[in-house]
Amino acid sequence: MASIRSAAVAGSFYPASSEELGRTMEECFFTSPLGPRGAKFSFPSLLGGMVPHAGYFYSGPCAAHFYTALERDIGCVILLGVNHRGMGAKAALSPADCWETPLGRVAVDRELSDRLEAQVDFVEKDERPHLHEHSIEVQLPFLQRVLEDFTFLPISLSHLSEEECRRLGQAIAGIYETKNGAGQKTLLIASSDLSHYLSPKETERLDRMALEPVLALDPPALLKTVEEEDISMCGVIPTAVFLFAAKALKARRARLLKHCHSGDAVPMREVVGYASVAVEF
Numbered sequence: 001m002a003s004i005r006s007a008a009v010a011g012s013f014y015p016a017s018s019e020e021l022g023r024t025m026e027e028c029f030f031t032s033p034l035g036p037r038g039a040k041f042s043f044p045s046l047l048g049g050m051v052p053h054a055g056y057f058y059s060g061p062c063a064a065h066f067y068t069a070l071e072r073d074i075g076c077v078i079l080l081g082v083n084h085r086g087m088g089a090k091a092a093l094s095p096a097d098c099w100e101t102p103l104g105r106v107a108v109d110r111e112l113s114d115r116l117e118a119q120v121d122f123v124e125k126d127e128r129p130h131l132h133e134h135s136i137e138v139q140l141p142f143l144q145r146v147l148e149d150f151t152f153l154p155i156s157l158s159h160l161s162e163e164e165c166r167r168l169g170q171a172i173a174g175i176y177e178t179k180n181g182a183g184q185k186t187l188l189i190a191s192s193d194l195s196h197y198l199s200p201k202e203t204e205r206l207d208r209m210a211l212e213p214v215l216a217l218d219p220p221a222l223l224k225t226v227e228e229e230d231i232s233m234c235g236v237i238p239t240a241v242f243l244f245a246a247k248a249l250k251a252r253r254a255r256l257l258k259h260c261h262s263g264d265a266v267p268m269r270e271v272v273g274y275a276s277v278a279v280e281f
Contacts, residue, residue: 004105005096005127009134014056014141018102025145028060029068034260035061041069045281047251048188050214050239052274053081053135058262059193059274065257066276067142075184076109076151077143078172080238081136081191083158088128091168092156093117095125099137099154103144109151112175116153119171122164129156135191135235157237162223165237169219169244176249190242192235194273200263206231207259207273214277215254219243246279254279 010016015024030038051066052059083092093113098105117123130136136154143150160168172188179186194207210233213221219240226236233239255278263271 002097003095005094005099005130007101007137008132009137010102012055013134013138016102021102021141024056024060025141028056028064032061034258034264035064036068039068041065041257041278043069043278043280046070046187047246047249047279047281048242049279050190050192050235050242050275050277051139052193052276053138053191053235054193054262054272054274056138058265058272062258062260062274062276063142066278067146069257069278070146070187071185072146072148073185074147074150074187076112076153076179076186077189078112078153078176078186079136079139079155079189079191080242081133081154081156082235082238083129083156084133084135084234085129086158089124089126090158090160091120091123092126092129093123094130094154095127096130099140101137101140101144103141106140106144107151109153112153112179115175116171119174120168123168129158130154139189139191157241160237160241162220162240165219165223165240166244169241170248172241172245173248176245188242188245190235190238192233192239194233194275196232196234196272197270199269200261200271203261203271203273207275211256211259211275211277214239214243215256217243217247217251217254217279219247249281251279251281
């Protein structure tokens, strides 16, 4: 019998019914003033990107800027998320056979999972970091909406050193190349929000400082900037691993598609920053 990782945040971060979820995503893509408003971006050499993971009301339109750029023939997605609770393995693969959302089930790529676990000694299968975590789950309905048929590799990350980020990123680059070489178009995604619970002005300042090394494809500088400036970017580790993978794959440029914050959705004194970034070969 297949092992299923059930939706943990349906009904809170996004609607629990498929009909309402569909309407919400339509708003993110077409009617929200913070979304792409129906614009279709095209990046033929897209390697992947960084997207936010808050509730759809707040960050969904920002995320839609990235997802509208995806081609439907992508067959595999390597998805790097945050272990917000810090439970379990620091680099955790999902032992489930598939993940379920209101839009259906998505199979975990067992072949890639086994290969990555065999290559990196601190990577292991552990359901605990995934059970209640939202950073990977909230990306799945977007992927289900824009792709035809795909598998995915969810990796939950907590505290890694710079060298561990480098090693994992290089290993991910290797399995990415193997998958692409076998004829299956593959995408890398890092799930991350930016500054947390600061004034809009301070959020803008610190977010720009964090985004500068992301757009420069410079993971050591990102890790250094976030630490030295005390930037509360929750997905800095997934983003650094993603950037190390992108560099190993010889990515050439990154584009900022959208930057906003939760106060743009509804006025508030303390806001959370969001950005969508596309990385190309």
